[in-house]
Amino acid sequence: MEHPIFEIENLSYTYKDKMETTPALKNINLKIDKGDFVALVGPNGSGKTTLIKLILGVIKPQKGEISINGKSLRNFNAWQEVGYVSQKSNSFSKGFPATVREVVLSGLTKEKGLFKRFNRNDGKKLDDVLKLLNISDLKEKNISLLSGGQTQRVFIARALISNPSILVLDEPTVGIDAKHVKEFYDVLLTLKEKSVTILLVTHDIGVVVDHADEVACLNEHLHFHGTNHEFKNLGEAELSKIYGFPLQLVSHDHERECCS
Ligand SMILES: Nc1ncnc2c1ncn2[C@@H]1O[C@H](COP(=O)(O)OP(=O)(O)OP(=O)(O)O)[C@@H](O)[C@H]1O
Numbered sequence: 389m390e391h392p393i394f395e396i397e398n399l400s401y402t403y404k405d406k407m408e409t410t411p412a413l414k415n416i417n418l419k420i421d422k423g424d425f426v427a428l429v430g431p432n433g434s435g436k437t438t439l440i441k442l443i444l445g446v447i448k449p450q451k452g453e454i455s456i457n458g459k460s461l462r463n464f465n466a467w468q469e470v471g472y473v474s475q476k477s478n479s480f481s482k483g484f485p486a487t488v489r490e491v492v493l494s495g496l497t498k499e500k501g502l503f504k505r506f507n508r509n510d511g512k513k514l515d516d517v518l519k520l521l522n523i524s525d526l527k528e529k530n531i532s533l534l535s536g537g538q539t540q541r542v543f544i545a546r547a548l549i550s551n552p553s554i555l556v557l558d559e560p561t562v563g564i565d566a567k568h569v570k571e572f573y574d575v576l577l578t579l580k581e582k583s584v585t586i587l588l589v590t591h592d593i594g595v596v597v598d599h600a601d602e603v604a605c606l607n608e609h610l611h612f613h614g615t616n617h618e619f620k621n622l623g624e625a626e627l628s629k630i631y632g633f634p635l636q637l638v639s640h641d642h643e644r645e646c647c648s
């Protein structure tokens with residue numbers, strides 16, 4: 389039997405510093421199977437980025453267990469399988485003295501090691517992924533000179549260049565214009581056809597409803613996890629309860645948007 393890609397059991401996390409403690413996640417149980425496209429939604433401060441950081445081993449759980457592909461996170465080392473775009477990648481790049489080529493190629497260092505040289509095959513991977521994200525013309529530009537949306541696409545390319553089987557994306561389309569958002573979701577759907585497992589944090593409920601297989605709704609607790617069809621049927625009252633404030637749902641065409 390195949391293991392789930394992510395299995396999270398009884399996970400809790402509280403930020404603690406000298407001044408205060410902030411509970412971020414309480415008793416989370418979540419399973420994500422291979423090839424699933426799961427959207428993680430919830431209001432600001434609901435613990436989405438915290439959950440992503442725990443899954444990626446950036447911070448350690450105080451309580452509970454996380455496994456990736458049947459392996460406890462403590463023993464997991466196949467990080468070349470995991471592509472990641474962080475929520476802060478955009479601001480990180482300001483003043484960073486590297487070209488688009490260098491930043492995107494750095495997505496290969498997990499498999500090559502820091503000091504290996506890049507070869508012709510890596511150059512082809514680079515050109516392919518730049519083309520996929522429509523940023524070939526930016527290849528030799530300094531990353532700090534790009535617009536916000538261009539920078540974000542560079543970091544998406546960096547996550548994709550190693551051909552990962554798992555993609556974890558924390559609000560990857562913030563600052564990207566509508567045309568390129570659509571192109572980005574087309575790329576995700578192509579990856580999904582190749583059985584790539586996708587965990588996407590987003591506030592764009594319309595996109596969730598259109599593209600994701602499953603939706604997980606977080607607000608300290610995991611309030612809902614089901615198919616996107618079940619999510620659509622939740623209704624505004626139920627959603628507002630999860631979000632903790634009245635949720636204004638705007639319908640245009642078949643899209644819904646939320647205001648978090
Ligand atoms: N490094 C930190 N130290 C202390 N508290 C933190 C830290 N990072 C996050 N928090 C707190 O933990 C809670 C969850 O934050 P988190 O960043 O996970 O939310 P989020 O759902 O990703 O929000 P957003 O939609 O705004 O990105 C918030 O109350 C936040 O203030």
Ligand SMILES: [Mg+2]
Nearest residue numbers: 436437438475
């Ligand atoms: Mg966040």
